[in-house]
Amino acid sequence: MTEQTIALVTGANKGIGYEIAAGLGALGWSVGVGARDDERREAAVEKLRAAGVDAFGVPLDVTDDASVAAAARLLEERGGRLDVLVNNAGVTGGMPQHPTTVDLRSVRTAVETNVIGVIRVTNAMLPLLRRSASPRIVNMSSSVGSLTRQTASPDERVTGPISVAYSPSKTMLNAVTVQYAKELRDTNILINAGCPGYCATDLNGFRGFRTPEQGAAIGIQLATLPDGGPTGGFFEDAGVVPW
Numbered sequence: 001m002t003e004q005t006i007a008l009v010t011g012a013n014k015g016i017g018y019e020i021a022a023g024l025g026a027l028g029w030s031v032g033v034g035a036r037d038d039e040r041r042e043a044a045v046e047k048l049r050a051a052g053v054d055a056f057g058v059p060l061d062v063t064d065d066a067s068v069a070a071a072a073r074l075l076e077e078r079g080g081r082l083d084v085l086v087n088n089a090g091v092t093g094g095m096p097q098h099p100t101t102v103d104l105r106s107v108r109t110a111v112e113t114n115v116i117g118v119i120r121v122t123n124a125m126l127p128l129l130r131r132s133a134s135p136r137i138v139n140m141s142s143s144v145g146s147l148t149r150q151t152a153s154p155d156e157r158v159t160g161p162i163s164v165a166y167s168p169s170k171t172m173l174n175a176v177t178v179q180y181a182k183e184l185r186d187t188n189i190l191i192n193a194g195c196p197g198y199c200a201t202d203l204n205g206f207r208g209f210r211t212p213e214q215g216a217a218i219g220i221q222l223a224t225l226p227d228g229g230p231t232g233g234f235f236e237d238a239g240v241v242p243w
Contacts, residue, residue: 004054006082007223008032008075010062010121011089013040015201016140018048019216020086024223025053030079034060034071034089062089062117072124082128084223087118088140092203093165102164110165115172122180129189137191138222139177141234143198145170148242174234174243181232190225194218195236 007024011017013035025031025048033048033055035041041057048055058074061067075082093110094103118139129135143149144160144167153159160167177193184191196215198204218236234241 005029005084006032006075006079007084007086008034008058008071008082008125009086009088010034010060010117012086013037013044015203016196016212016215016219017086017088018044019212020088020140020219020223021055022048022051022053023213023216023220024084024086025051025055027224028054029084030054030056032056032058032075034058034062036061036067060089060121062087062121063112065120068120068124071121072128075125075128080128081131082125083132083134084136084138085122085125085129086138086140086219086223087121088138088219089117090114090140090203091166092163093169095161095163097161097163097165099162099164107165110169111172114166114169115176118173119176130187133188134227135189136223136225137180137189138219139173139191139193140219141173141177141193141195142167142170143195143236143241145172145174145193145195146234146241146243147171177234178232185231188227190229190231192222192225192231193234193241194222195234195241197236 009017009021012021012033021031033045045055045057058071060071091113093106150159174193180191197210
């Protein structure tokens with residue numbers, strides 16, 4: 001009998017994270033809904049279960065060591081392994097973010113969640129992922145993290161607004177993804193960054209022109225890569241995103 005695939009999606013109580021959880025659940029997977037807000041997390045779990053998804057709540061604040069450790073223990077107790085980790089939780093850090101006038105707290109907040117939080121969660125979950133036959137790690141990034149696109153296009157739909165906190169945090173996340181891929185190259189763990197596109201979520205005041213479901217597609221694609229698939233890459237629906 002084939003074991004049920006187990007996934008954890010951070011920031012899964014709403015938006016793109018919720019749609020990634022829904023999409024993976026539709027494949028018959030057991031999906032952990034990681035979120036720090038108890039009420040929103042449980043509401044998301046109930047909604048997913050009503051849709052037939054084997055969902056369970058995982059209290060998780062990616063900026064807190066104790067919370068992340070507790071989440072790893074919960075997964076250990078539930079099954080002792082993790083097949084897929086989707087690092088989706090993210091924040092802008094607050095706007096505006098013009099470099100010359102930015103509140104440095106905005107930079108710290110963005111980096112703490114979007115970069116350090118990913119490292120914190122990934123390292124806590126690695127022992128569980130190593131027990132999987134085909135472990136996958138997906139870091140949800142953004143096209144605004146592409147230095148190539150930032151310098152090549154004045155179109156804010158591509159580059160986003162001026163942001164000395166959020167955009168560089170995604171650039172750093174991409175670099176972190178590459179470093180993990182280098183260290184894990186001799187394992188069966190595939191780790192990649194995914195760009196969902198400009199989706200209408202509360203992160204941008206719902207100004208995006210793509211739906212969260214459309215944005216979730218690349219996360220689901222990278223979570224379901226076959227053995228021998230790419231690792232250390234940056235992808236969107238159309239293919240590879242330039243660094």
